[in-house]
Amino acid sequence: MEYLEFELPIKELEDQLQKCQIIGLESEVDVTETCKQIEKKLIATKKDIYKNLTPWQRVQMSRHPSRPYTLDYIKALCGDSFLELHGDRGFKDDKAMIGGLGKIGDQSFMFIGQQKGYNTKTRQYRNFGMANPEGYRKALRLMKSAEKFGIPVVTLLDTPGAYPGLEAEERGQGEAIARNILEMTRLKVPIITIVIGEGASGGALGIGVGDKVLMLENTWYSVISPESCSSILWRSWEYKEQAAEALKLTATDMKKMGIVDEIVKEPIGGAHSDREKTFLTVKNAILKTYEELKNLSPKDLVNNRMEKYMGMGVFKG
Incomplete structure (x- = not known):
């Protein structure tokens, strides 16, 4: 370990x-x-x-190499019932964004999430969990399929950000993320979002608009990583701890500001210290949240979701 x-x-x-x-x-x-x-x-x-734990230590916990990733959660929750679906039907299949149908008990869900790698080879294969535009378009295609068949959506956030490469920008990275945010606000099925690791920037927000947003205890959710924030403000990565403190990126901060709805407790030592307990806790959180949403009409779902996001933020007149 x-x-x-x-x-x-x-x-x-x-x-x-x-x-x-x-x-x-x-x-x-x-x-x-x-x-x-x-x-x-x-x-x-x-x-x-x-x-x-300080905010920076929680950032470190969220990046722990032994921490479970999206596919680990899906396999633990769904077993052999998970059917992965591929491709955006426009360019190619993005390996950093995975999705498909799976069952928890008798209830079907459309699972979508960023997937990181376990070693150098798989990290390169998964592009370190940084999706290209085709990844977000694949996610949107799967969400639209779920809506067509009345299947609730579960999104799992764990990314250092959307891929910032030139080719990604040429293929419309910003438009793909913006399109997802727009379409997710009016999707007519329940959306449950869970931050399981790093929730960085638009890369996370591209699949992060949910009726209920849950956040594991030792994760972070922010417009920018502490290192990048430090390099912009102080021209050095040395101030990443101060940046983490200032960004208010922990689960407690997010809950206090009303950005997330619930904090999912982790075992002492983090999600990786007792995977089975973590999987069970996440499973129970998904089922409990779905019970709260399943009887709402599509119109109520969309209206509540719109009101939730329009009510965020504080301003002075």
Whole structure:
């Protein structure tokens, strides 16, 4: 398991516990009491560290290499029922944006989300989770298909941003994202959006307009990443921690400002520390939210969604 810098005290205690257990197995020395003391200290240290995470540390948690990605959630939620659908019917199939039909219990959903890679090869294959215009057009095609058949949509946000390459701009990156935002505001089926990792810029917003927006505890949602913000304001990445603080990008900040509707709790240590528990929590959150939305008429869904987004923001007259 990989440890972030602020998690090193936990690593030291876990190493001590492991050595203590080995001594107990390999010798006749009774180390039960010592192990119990280390375990107690380990639990207290974990609670202390994860209870007081800074915004920058939460950004680091959202990028943890062991953190589950979109396909991990979909496979855990749907099992073998997931059918991935490909292509935007215009240019090509974007591997950074995945989507398809799946069932949670007896209820069908259209799942759409950004997918990152697990190693160098798959990260290149998935373009590091940064979608091109065709990815957003594929997402829109799938959402329109879901609307046609009355299937609710679940979007999973985890991207460092839309792909900023020249070819993406030539193919209409800005228009594709803007079109998705417009179409999602008037989609006549329930949309449940969940931020599962990084929610950066228009790249996330292109599939992020939902009736209910949920956010995992150790994720972030912002117009720009802390590093990019730091490089613009201070001409250096060294101030990324101050930028993270100023951007108000944590789940708590988002909930306080009314940008997201609910914070989904993660196990102590983050989503990657207990994947099964995380998957179960997300599954329950999706089903609970769907229960709240399923009896609304298409007209009410659209009206409520419009009012939700038009009511955001604070201004002085």
